[in-house]
Amino acid sequence: MQSTPPLEQLLASAHVVSLPMRVKFRGVEVREAVLLDGPAGWAEFSPFTEYDDEESSRWLASAVEAGWLGHPEAVRSWIPVNATLPAVSAEQVPAVLGAYDGLHTVKIKVAEAGQTLADDAARVGAVRNLLPDAAIRVDANGGWSVPQAVSALRMLSVFGLEYAEQPVATIAEMAAVREALRGSVLIAADESVRKATDPLAVARAGAADLLVVKAAPLGGVRRALEIVAEAGLPAVVSSALDTSVGIGTGLALAAALPQLPYACGLGTVSLMAGDVATPSLVAVAGGMAVRDVVADPELLAHFAAPAERQQWWLERIRRCHALL
CATH class of the missing domain: 3.20.20.120 (Enolase-like C-terminal domain)
Known part of the structure; x- marks a missing residue:
């Protein structure tokens, strides 16, 4: 299994987006997510906002695997x-x-x-x-x-x-x-x-x-x-x-x-x-x-979350990283 990258590396690779929904789903009308540009590819960290840090840390572990280790071999296309x-x-x-x-x-x-x-x-x-x-x-x-x-x-x-x-x-x-x-x-x-x-x-x-x-x-x-x-x-x-x-x-x-x-x-x-x-x-x-x-830079910019929500998500990554 991959080692956890330094926090600073995760934060430097992070893009926080806010995506409108066509129809409300699970009470969500706007979906927020963090996209991480890792050496093995793009990864996503998007636990729902009500999840605590312990549960959310598993989502960060998944993002680290995808972005820093890559996916296992496929048996179907x-x-x-x-x-x-x-x-x-x-x-x-x-x-x-x-x-x-x-x-x-x-x-x-x-x-x-x-x-x-x-x-x-x-x-x-x-x-x-x-x-x-x-x-x-x-x-x-x-x-x-x-x-x-x-x-x-x-x-x-x-x-x-x-x-x-x-x-x-x-x-x-x-x-x-x-x-x-x-x-x-x-x-x-x-x-x-x-x-x-x-x-x-x-x-x-x-x-x-x-x-x-x-x-x-x-x-x-x-x-x-x-x-x-x-x-x-x-x-x-x-x-x-x-x-x-x-x-x-x-x-x-x-x-x-x-x-x-x-x-x-x-x-x-x-x-x-x-x-x-x-x-x-x-x-x-x-x-x-x-x-x-591959995330599109123009879309990342277009759907960039407001500054206060970006800060909220980056702080969440800091807390979850400490639990990995």
Whole structure:
């Protein structure tokens, strides 16, 4: 594994950007990120602002790996990608999905605060009506209780679900939902992997049928590959609302996995109204070619964050660097 570069080197390579969203996602209307110009390539540090320094330090470790060590060897050059649909109204579904090219798989956000199961059913139904042959998966981000999840997924299963991602918050709850729905809906673990002190606990508990893995929250591509290998479960690679640079790291993870049975959640740049690379790393015909991503100096300047936000992020890097 690479040694951690000096703090001064990270700060000197940093470009802080503020990117507007086309549609609000996870409550985010403007996505901030730090792009690092490392000797092995461009890297991204963009933990969500509410994450503490300990959790965020894993994102910095991932950026250091990408920018100072580079990605591991790829075993495939093309990655199938799903579209991601935020918790929009059913009427907005065609417009949001219209930003994607080649819709074979759609991940739909459900269990949004302030919404109802009827809202979820209308959204999922709108996708199924629009795309009768697409694979559909839903993501609750741990927003349901066990009874709510079992009831909701039984209802939504009439639309044909590939799987349900993180329907409940805890591993014990995940195991209960999986047991109740065994044979009807597959259960995928996301937060139970990337936000857990022990990312393998969900696999040991038999609480999921597959894992959703994100390179940055797990500390980098190599660490994510180790977790998938040790868990012994199929994996879906996803992103965390990254710029094209961060998506490039996700592609590197997907490209290095020995098996890739599912389309990956790496299409979120299409939800943004700005980016840092030309061309943006977005899906074409339902997938992406694996390639290096280079930040565009003009875009970095155009989307540069205000001075106070730049300082906020640089201070965050200082604190996280001390934890590496």
